[in-house]
Amino acid sequence: MTKTVIEMETPITCLEQGTKATVVRLIDHGSSFQRRLRAMGIREGKSLKIVAVHPFAGPLVVEVDGREITIGRGIAQRILVEVKE
Amino acid sequence: MKRIVLMGNPNIGKSAVFSRLTGADVIISNYPGTTVDFSRGRACLQGELVELIDAPGTYSLEPTSRAEEVAFEVLGWADLVINVVDATNLERNLYLTLQLLEKNKPMIVALNMWDEAERSGITIDTKGLERLLQVPVVTTVALTGEGINGLVNRLKDASTPTETKVHSEEEMWMEIGRLTREIQKVTHRHPTAWDKLSQATIKPLTGTPIALMVIFATFWVVRFIGEGLISNLFEPLFELYRPLAMSISNWLGPGLLHDLLIGGLIDGEIDYIQSMGVLTTGIYVPLGMVLPYIVGFYLALALLEDSGYLPRMATLSDNVFHRLGMHGHAIVPLFLGLGCNVPGALSTRALETKKQRFISATLLGLAVPCTAKSAMIFGVLGPYGLSYVASVFATLAVIYVAVGLLLNKVVRGVSPEIFLEIPPYRRPNIFMVLKKTWMRIKWFLSEAIPFLFLGVLMVNVLYATGVIEWMGIVFAPLMEGWLGIPGEAVAVLLVGFFRKDLAVGMLLPLGLDPRQLVIATTVLSLYFPCVATFAVMIKELGIRDTMKSIAVMVATALLVGGAMRFALLG
Secondary structure, X not given: OOOOOOOOOEEHHHOOOXXXXXXXXXXXXXXXXXXXXXXXXXXXXOEEEEEEEOOOOOOEEEEEOOEEEEEOHHHHOOEEEEEOO | XXXXXXXXXXXXXXXXXXXXXXXXXXXXXXXXXXXXXEEEEEXXXXXXXXXXXXXXXXXXXXXXXXXXXXXXHHHHOOOEEEEEEEHHHHHHHHHHHHHHHOOOOOEEEEEEOHHHHHHOOEEEOHHHHHHHHOOOEEEOEOOOOEOHHHHHHOHHHOEOOOOOOOOOHHHHHHHHHHHHHHHEEXXXXXXXXXXXXXXXXXXXXXXXXHHHHHHHHHHHHHHHHHHHHHHHHHHHHHHHHHHHHHHHHHHHOOOHHHHHHOEOEEOOEEOOOXXXXXOOHHHHHHHHHHHHHHHHHHHHHHHHHHHOOHHHHHHHHHHXXXXXXXXXXXXXXXXXXXXXXXXXXXXXXXXXXXHHHHHHHHXXXXXXXXXXXXXXXXXXXXXXXXXXXXXXXXXHHHHHHHHHHHHHHHOOOOOOOOEEEEOOOOOOOHHHHHHHHHHHHHHHHHHHHHHHHHHHHHHHHHHHOOHHHHHHHHHHHHHHHHHOOOHHXXXXXHHOOOOHHHHHHHXXXXXXXXXXXXXXXXXXXXHOOOHHHHHHHHHHHOHHHHHHHHHHHXXXXXXXXXXXXXXXXX
């Protein structure tokens, strides 16, 4: 199996279904947007898992703290993570 | 009167706690100047009559949406705050709790969904949490009512913490980390069958067929309930009412007032569908034809919401709705609109921005046939074969998508992306489902029935004053030439301006061939919402946007009608 080399910081939109990762950074889009993500459990240092990637640029479903959250593509692009081995 | 406000994150059973605390006299109010609704009710708690307010769910007190702004405003009215917390997700919920503590209002924390937390291996030291937060902490299972008495008994202990420090966001998360480490233990558990089901219903490959089955089953249930109510309850009730209506008719005698109130008599008898009086058709259509299905639709919606399926449906359908300038939640107005466009249009309120509400309401009026209209389309075209019926519905579906794609490009404004939490599946509690359905039906009756009445009255006035006849004469040549249907059908189209369900039925005696009927019913569906929906649109969108919306509908109707004419009649 070839090992894919992924950059340190990857937006979650590049990940495949089932990947586990740690949130590294939220790209700024006004602090209220960041606060909302954080309040829903998506903040620096948190682990998340990609549950579903809907085709044709549809939303992503990620799991944080045992809860699933649906996130539109545009918002998801601004969540940078580090993939866990 | 003392005001108690319930605050908490969305989807954590806050409204269930509210329902358990309040009696039957709950009203849904609209926060002035916004499109946000919240519930308020009264209850006698410990010998004192208090007002309870169920604030919209919010993650923090720094509002990121209109609903969260309203939650913040409503908090200001509180003499006492009940902070409902999801015990299965303590960490996330404590952010709001800590912010609420800074507000220096007497507060009590209810750790809700306590049974679910226990089942999933979470133990919380409530005494410890009480000590750390310095306010009473109780455990509840609102769905079954467990712990609600305990909550009521401890309301008198609600307190403001003796020392509150104002934290920055970062400090807050640090503090929450410390708190949860100290008082919460999580034992690892294996994924349950529910977890597996949850994942299967949200992945595109497995979720889509499941969603289609759920939708199919839902419509079957709605139809079952609607038809059952009509034949067992509403029809008999209207037969009881008939002698009264007839005696009013006799007492009034012929004249303008008779035309307005009772309408025309068919063979000396009142015909609830064709008489068109305010006291006959005006009552029969909303109560006898539409309401039974509304009951079914609201009941189905409550079941979809309370089981936790709706957010999954929104996720799966987001792909389509996102391209039409809305997002997955727009499935609710579409779903309700298939019952009756009026509650559909009212439910566009839940969408976040003006652009989303405009597109949703326009597509609703344009291409979503209500039960009354669908029944008429079946009635008129069914005898010629189901392919004719299907072609009308298929055309409407294509138009819904095509016009949506276009409006998304043209309409100015933003359409935020979907961003929602998927709650775990829960077994709906029948008491809660029925109470919610009842509250909505009550709300529908008070919000929509006046408009339906007004609609019939307006049509009657326009008829009596000859306006409709005049319009028929003016527009007949255009319609005849462009749509290829005879002049008499034009008068029908104009009645359809206000009452499309009836207009479709009136096409029958004109002897159109099935192709002409397909064109006429499609155009009828497209070009104008029924008058009640029109009135609700003005209320929800404002007169300017409603006019724009109508312009879109008329233009689409003429273009599609013309195109169909060339396709079908040559």
